[in-house]
Amino acid sequence: MGRAKLLLALVSAGLASSFTNAQLPESVNKFLEPLNGIVQYNIETFSGTDLVSRRTFPGNQLNTGSAVWALNLVTKPVPGQPDAIDVTAGFTLQKGQATATAVSISIDFGQWSRTNYVMVPAVVYNGNRYRSIGNGYNPPYPKDMFYNPQAPLTISNNPRLSVEEGKPAVIELQTGNAATPAMCFLAATTKKGFILLTEQQTKFGNSGLTISENAAQDSSRFAVSAPAVRKLAPGFGDFHKSGDKAPDWNAGDAVSIHFRLYVFNAQNIPALLVKFNQVRKQVTGPNQPRNQLPMSKYLQLATTICSNNFVTVPVGSYYLPENNKDFQLGWVSGMMNSYPMLALNNETERKRVAAELDFVVAKLQGKSGYFYGGIKAEGELRGDKPNPYSVQLTAMVRKNSDALLWFMKHFLLFKEQGHQEMIKVEWEEAARRLAMAFVNTWKKYGEFGQYIEPETGEVAVFNSTAGAIAPAGLAIAADYFKQPAWLQVARDAANYYYNRDVVKQGLTGGDCGDISQDANSESAYGFLESLMAMYYYTGDKSWLQKAEVQAALCATWALSYDPVFPPNSEIGKLQCKMAGAVWASIQNKHAAPGICTASGDYLFRLYRATGNALYAELIRDIQHAHAEAVNRPPGHITTNNLPGSSMERIQPSDAEGKGSIGNFINTRNSWTETNGMLMALELPGIYVQTDKKKLVVFDHVEVRVIKSDNKQLTIEIKNPTAYDANVAVFAETGAQAQKPLPYTAFVQWPKVGVKAGETKLIGINTKGKVVIQ
Template sequence: MLDRRNCLSLLAAAGVGAKIALEPTVSRAQPLDAGVAVASGQAAELSRALRELHGSLLVSIREYDGTTLRRAQQFDGDLLTDGPRQWQLKWDTRRVPDGHGWEVTLTCTLEKGAAEQTAISVDFPFESWETANYVMIPGIIYNGNRYRVIGNGYNPDYTADMYYNPQTPLTISNNPRLAVDAAAPSRIELATFSTAAPAMSFFSPKFKKGWIVLTEQGTRLGNSGLSIEESAGRESCEFSISAPVVRRQVAGFGDFRTSDDRASDWAPGDALSIRFQVFTFDADGIPEVLQRFMDVRKSLTGPTVPRNLLPMSKLAELGTNICRGNFTETKAGRYYLPENSRHFQLGWVSGMINTYPMLALNDPTERGRVSDELDFICSRMKGQSGFFYGFINEDGEIRSEKAHPDFPAVQAMVRKNGDVLFWLIKHVMLLKAQGHGDTVKESWELAAGGLAEAFTHAWRKHGEFGQYIVPETGDIAVYNSTAGAIAPAGLALAAEYFHRPDWLAVAEEAAEFYYERDIKSRGFTSGACADISQDADSETAFGLLESFMALYQYTGKKRWLNRAKVQAALCSSWTLAYDPLFPAGSDIARLEGRMAGAVWASSQNKHAAPGVCTSSADHLFKLYRATGDKKYAELISDIQHAHAEAVNMPGHITTDYLIGSSMERIQPSDAEGKDAVGDFIRTRNSWTETNGVLMALELPGIYVRPGEGILIPFDHVEAEHVSEGRQAAVVRLTNNTAYSARVSVLAETARQAARPLGYTAFLDWPQVEVPAGGSATVRITRKGKVARQA
């Protein structure tokens, strides 16, 4: 990896990176194995593997005037002579341990002469290309973003033809994309810091092969660039890594602005090394490419090393205190504020989700407040059809979502209704598990059952749930997208609670529909957020994983577990795989933040966030238990630790609000401007605080399998075996943070781990007190008994 201090200063000096200017593909010289220095061994194997996809590896020198490409010259062998300038290549190629990849360190040296505004480009041209190929750049490009586009800015209005029209194609905001129009230029230009991992990939249905290239965030010249360009006839396509990045335009939140990137000046003797890994492999479809990506996403940048900053128990204490202070009474009703205004939104940004951890406190006052909020929701926000309205202002006025002047009926997000069903059932399940079943009101159960019936009716009538519905009639107002991703989970829980196997059948049919259409065919999920179009987003990805794991729990069918593995791989593509380097002086750089695990929002909203909106993502932990594959545990640990990096604490200020507050914006890219890279937006978001508390609640602090050598800490403590026998393990927990910790412990056997974990299992987890700066040694048995040792 690059030296952090040197790279940070370079990034700052360069204005955080250059950019990729995508020009018509330059004429090609000889590929990788033509040069004498690389004509044998691993480089030749790599070249043969690329030829199976009708591809090759070339290197070019690109000269710019600002962001305009003036000239590109490709190496023919390892030496390029251009008048007084002489460039030399040196290759170091080796196999990656997985057996399907190669790692290359390419060093380019200007041995004679000088060069102005010049970049080095590693190019992968592929012939026999097809527009049916699935192209993915993690966190921003899915299926090439090759879809109908509307608007030129954030959250564009929907066009009239998108309403009540099941034939409307999936429609996205103005994002980087490959062209739909066969006559239009087709190219994507990005900086590495605009992605969840510096990577590009594609799947070829014709060749039944997948291809992935990984690189580092940058070189000594700053951030690198990633570009994809199809030829005019679409019969070929070139993927390129550029150092530095030189973009013509910079992608914003649904729009573009002119780039001020600049290539570098070179003096005699200047050298540059670009390190990358290339993987080619057999694949039957998109799911195999997603799973391979998850397996290799950290292969080049290396394992993440998260910091222990904030024990989960302290996070939960602070978060619930903030929520407690935000309980309010308006003309509309009594509720916990889900955001910074006094208006109320259901689901999504935590309305009726932030109530769940308050209920888990098992405090009479908060239980009464939660009851008041559920009464308000079930009486004021339920439509005639059984679906719920998504937004009500403090005066009690229901507001339409994604309204259009030609269609006056009040609409609501399908995603919010999926959240309502899932979380309302979880609330009544929790009350009963706590011994407060007598407080569950018939009106809540009727509302939950009516909503499950409304989803069932919509499915039977339309064969999908759509993106926006009319709660008064139950009609789908806007079709398409995966907005109902979490609805199958809600239906599965409702089917179990109300003993309705017909609802479970609909849950399975809907989940299978989403998997076939959106995962196997499109390679992404979309449309969950109120402020995007039908763009690819992380929230539906995690929501559909929730549904797959719920169906596995209530049906026991392995196919749902297999689909969950694919879905988790898609989720990983939205999650920062490494710790980006931020500009010196930025908020995150000053705090030495390690942001691996932050979750990118959507292909429109080009930023990462501290956690999954809005969930503990405990379904990832459940997937780990069911499979034993540690990569799922590592992913959830990354997410939890990245969340803590964004929490406002003494000496670690991230918001202008209370201690324990947090906000949704972790910005590795320049989508919001060069000066925004690495800075926190000084506000708070209820949903980030909620998902932090949910992680503290629904994830164990440590997971132990005594006698099996398994010990995984999720909390901000270090855990090590002191000794281990067949029946028990002695474990030392060390807390190096400034706050005392109550660490929950889940101990079980392999046989117990094979059984799905219930939604209220956390109520039974014992807790261990570990003082700030201290340690505790405990004996943990296979039956889950925990005893402190002297």
């Protein structure tokens, strides 16, 4: 379709109000030619949230009869980036008045295809063009999803393009819904990528992000509006009236929309994801993490909470994984929060960890080798998904994947601490049986599924990336138990998930117990764990290439900037810098402090192996956003709970209503405390490559190189916080960084004590030894 015909077709399809904008300065339109795209600048009037009219600027002025508008366009090339153009569209009401009016820029694309991959970070993946069920949080599965390998990937009721052919669709969002204010797509036929980046707000508040598609699904529109005026706001698997309101204008009122466009060659979805990771901060700019809570102080606070939550109940003894006395395995802390307690390396906690492992092995393992997902304190087993066809309880594949990984990590840590004699034969046999259950499932079905029956080993629900972490656990188990065939299964499974889910769909999902098979962050980060495990145990650098793509997908889930929250909200009052908060899923439209449930040390491992600073920056952001959510009385109250507690809600969107934006939920979540403990342990506070003078800081201290010579580096560590810090320092050469890091390497990192407000000098010799000066 030619460009003139495109405009005419867009008018006919209702996606454009005129085609005279071809007279506008052509720099942006010329830039968009490879995608057959045309930009328009619009004035939109509303009745409530109903669009009454859309008028498009034919040039630099628009007369609506009751008002005269001026458009001032400033387009700039982006230095060093020939595939980008920077645009600021200034709208001014020169004469008259305008009620209930918004302004927008829209880009209309012809030669569109429903096979194009569409992504809005943290809320839309592959256009969310999948079967949808329910109308609310965690909808029940229809019967056709059980025992059916052919059941399609199924999501809850989220903003989406039509899964059916011949139907129009519109996705209405505001910038607060996205981890980065961005809209992206990959043109499947022309192999071109498109990224639009914009800012969170104008003076009218959060801007709107809209993607619409005509009934023929051969043209689309991507629009940014100031402000957002949506009919419906997306919630947790449902929609509600947005309450958005377009502002009234008087003569002289003005507003600008700033955006940047990228059009680039992209052979596949991975290429688009990698490009997005490279540019995601380029419009919002560098974020400003605050150093407030040393990692060692957090570890002290959180392990105190966990230690005091060790219970003995009728069914057994364990660290509480929730706010009640029931036990849940994996996912949100069960047999995960025991790991940092073991890392404390004291006899009391070591015996408690052993008691929890005894309980898990004795009470939760089914005949197949798989484990049940939970058990009540009185001893009744809990199923994870109601099964309409069988009396057999189901369990999450995700929980079993976690169980295998954390069994193995516990064993490795016992050995590293010199307490291998405490590892019981029963524990090892349980882990061996679990690994074999995964191997058997793979051999029978060629996938791990989403839900299984622990007694029979049957897959109850197929599809999703619920087994994202399973290859990591299998790889460690293969080495530990000397079973090379297991490593081959891990290799095959990792390749399967990478090709089916990442390369072909640009998403991973379905490994949370409270969503359907929706795209989510937990599977994304969990799969990166597996890819780095494959690199560790095979030495094959092709896994690093896959891991870099996966890390880019992970980055789409993390806030890339410090959002502006309502000034009277709890987060607003504390002036929290929340870049790095990790969004949950396309159903659960909120961010959270940290990764559920992991330190993200695989990002650090990937940084060591590649030298790409983006991965170190991402994990630094995640760590610092976590600290912002930690309850620190008296001046930093987030949970109204124990010092060191935290909770899972950082809410930049109105998915739970406009009053929820920026407000914490006054409770605590064990899993957010657990991932904080893990970050404090498994990430170094300061990382140094001595020969390259490379310095990366994850802890809440300020560090700089004072001098260097052939014998040592001298660095200055300043602790600007109100707490004494015990900073882990990991130093090595660039050559040493090419060797994968053992899982328990953190045990050997030396610690440097730096009191609150103190500045200290340390020397690091060429062998990485730390000397306090």
